[in-house]
Amino acid sequence: MTQIPSLREALWHNNPALIQLLGLCPLLAVSQYAVTAITLGLISLVVMTLSNLIISLLRPLMFELIRLPLQIMVIASLVTAADLLLQAFYFELHQRIGLFVALIVTNCAILGRAELFARRSSAPKALIDGWFMGLGFFWVIAVMGMAREILGKGTIFAEAGRLTGLDIPNAGIQITSFSIQLVSFAPGAFFIFALMIAAKNYLDLRHEQRQENSVSQPTEG
Amino acid sequence: MRQIAALTMVSLILGLGISTLDQWTAPDIAQSREEVRREAIQRVLPSDAETIMVLQPAPSADQPIYRSSLAGKETGFVYGIATKEGYNGTIRAWLAISSEGIIRGIRTFTHQETPGIGHIVEAGEPFMSQFEGLSILGNEIELREDGGGIDAVTGATITSRAMVDALIKARPMVNALLEREKGPNA
Numbered sequence: 001m002t003q004i005p006s007l008r009e010a011l012w013h014n015n016p017a018l019i020q021l022l023g024l025c026p027l028l029a030v031s032q033y034a035v036t037a038i039t040l041g042l043i044s045l046v047v048m049t050l051s052n053l054i055i056s057l058l059r060p061l062m063f064e065l066i067r068l069p070l071q072i073m074v075i076a077s078l079v080t081a082a083d084l085l086l087q088a089f090y091f092e093l094h095q096r097i098g099l100f101v102a103l104i105v106t107n108c109a110i111l112g113r114a115e116l117f118a119r120r121s122s123a124p125k126a127l128i129d130g131w132f133m134g135l136g137f138f139w140v141i142a143v144m145g146m147a148r149e150i151l152g153k154g155t156i157f158a159e160a161g162r163l164t165g166l167d168i169p170n171a172g173i174q175i176t177s178f179s180i181q182l183v184s185f186a187p188g189a190f191f192i193f194a195l196m197i198a199a200k201n202y203l204d205l206r207h208e209q210r211q212e213n214s215v216s217q218p219t220e221g
Numbered sequence: 222m223r224q225i226a227a228l229t230m231v232s233l234i235l236g237l238g239i240s241t242l243d244q245w246t247a248p249d250i251a252q253s254r255e256e257v258r259r260e261a262i263q264r265v266l267p268s269d270a271e272t273i274m275v276l277q278p279a280p281s282a283d284q285p286i287y288r289s290s291l292a293g294k295e296t297g298f299v300y301g302i303a304t305k306e307g308y309n310g311t312i313r314a315w316l317a318i319s320s321e322g323i324i325r326g327i328r329t330f331t332h333q334e335t336p337g338i339g340h341i342v343e344a345g346e347p348f349m350s351q352f353e354g355l356s357i358l359g360n361e362i363e364l365r366e367d368g369g370g371i372d373a374v375t376g377a378t379i380t381s382r383a384m385v386d387a388l389i390k391a392r393p394m395v396n397a398l399l400e401r402e403k404g405p406n407a
Contacts, residue, residue: 029336070227080239087249088249091257096336096340096343186337
């Protein structure tokens with residue numbers, strides 16, 4: 001259990017969102033636009049990495065009875081800090097996703113890594129684990145956000161400039177005039193997520209079959 | 222005993238950290254709120270050189286009314302409207318009206334509506350631009366299904382109705398302002 005998962009495992013084979021199905025509330029709720037999805041993904045990534053690190057450092061204090069309150073307290077403090085910083089530096093962005101920043105506390109992917117990994121591992125290992133698993137969550141929410149924005153609105157990175165205050169050329173350009181309204185609604189999030197899981201399973205299955213073929217060929221020949 | 226000490230110590234340290242950060246970021250956050258307010262106020266003004274001042278006497282201290290004027294003549298008002306009828310509690314917005322009671326812009330600054338569904342109350346959303354140009358006292362300010370002229374957004378009927386509610390609740394204040402306006406001129 002204290003073996004660091006490989007990047008491959010975190011991003012694909014044991015992805016927190018696609019396989020463990022954790023943290024779906026923010027994943028489905030803020031993935032309507034690419035910018036908000038990527039922001040929430042980044043905050044989750046940072047919180048996950050730091051919470052793993054801090055919880056690992058607090059190992060001497062992690063007595064059986066108080067370990068859960070301690071872990072939640074660390075995660076909640078980090079999320080509150082992230083919320084304050086986002087509000088201070090990216091106010092417009094906070095207006096859009098503020099409610100869900102606070103809800104990162106309840107992202108089970110984070111508590112899951114704290115409980116399963118960080119509290120039993122050395123600090124560097126826990127840091128890497130949090131970073132990898134955070135990346136696993138990040139790419140899924142980023143892809144969801146981009147897919148839903150393109151399919152549902154026909155744009156990409158809409159309002160990126162206004163929300164981040166940065167100068168981003170070509171942000172929010174209309175890519176297609178064709179859009180499926182359903183994809184921007186809440187049920188659409190479930191459809192897209194299901195499609196992503198299906199695509200992953202399809203790729204895994206094809207990979208498995210290929211391997212079987214390549215293994216069985218030499219015995220035939 | 223050791224467990225209590227550990228829990229207390231960690232919560233003290235984390236609490237201290239958060240409160241320091243809160244104090245450190247508070248000015249920035251307050252400034253951003255101020256900018257949002259300024260932006261809403263700018264909307265009522267025909268040009269940037271206009272003066273904005275707090276209407277005296279303010280009806281209530283926590284809800285100042287801003288008055289815009291051109292060459293000493295009143296051109297409109299900006300003030301905060303609110304409703305508790307939102308899907309997730311209170312929605313607060315700055316409402317800018319002309320001195321005839323025509324809505325020039327509404328800019329939501331606090332809401333807890335579901336992102337992706339209730340975000341229709343945010344600035345720039347088509348739902349919000351429906352209100353612009355309508356008289357706040359007219360009967361268009363009502364959802365179409367209730368006989369008005371505002372199209373509710375599918376899936377966000379409660380949020381749509383809440384915005385209408387906020388405007389209807391603002392009518393007594395608008396009436397008072399417009400009456401006050403007529404008084405000295407007549």
